Amino acid sequence: QVQVVQSGAEVKKPGASVKISCKASGYTFTSYYLNWVRQAPGQGLEWMGRINPGVGSTSYAQKLQGRVTMTSDTSTSTVYMELSSLRSEDTAVYYCARVKGPDWQDASDSWGQGTVVTVSS
């Protein structure tokens, strides 16, 4: 069955970087986009960007441009999301999620368990 498993919780200081992994299994890794979504405490869901794991092409939310980098490793079916210059507002639960298909099927159907990132001095 489709599974998406994320790396564990992180605690970082302001200004540092964090890199979260997301390992996929149970399907053809290179055939489906992966989204990254986060939720800050008490806030709603925020789309951060997406990656095509097969070719490595990415699309990022404008507000994170320059600070976020998404990469993929097809040999291990793993995608990574690195966020740099961390600030307290980046404290959140981060999710990766598989996109079920193109066009009208562009929806996240399988989600990782979430990774808590805490930014604190």
Next chain:
Amino acid sequence: DIQMTQSPSSLSASVGDRVTITCRASQSVSIYLNWYLHKPGKAPKLLIFAASRLESGVPSRFSGSGSGTDFTLTISSLQPEDFATYYCQQSYGTPRTFGGGTTVDIK
């Protein structure tokens, strides 16, 4: 960016009630509209994609409708496991924006 506005932001309901949540886009998103259920400490769950398509395994009491700018999620008979926060999300433009959420709690 396409803005997604959900209403109400919260509602109280009882088991068995019919519940309707609306989502309005700031511009047309055609049928590129998804609905998710989210419970604290859990990953979001896809309920509806392409405005009205029921995701596999989701109970038929959930339904979606609409196109263009106005969309609706309906729960025909609320069950105890349905108390959660619901989000709409458009997948027409980038960024793939979410609505602010609608929390359904027990009356």
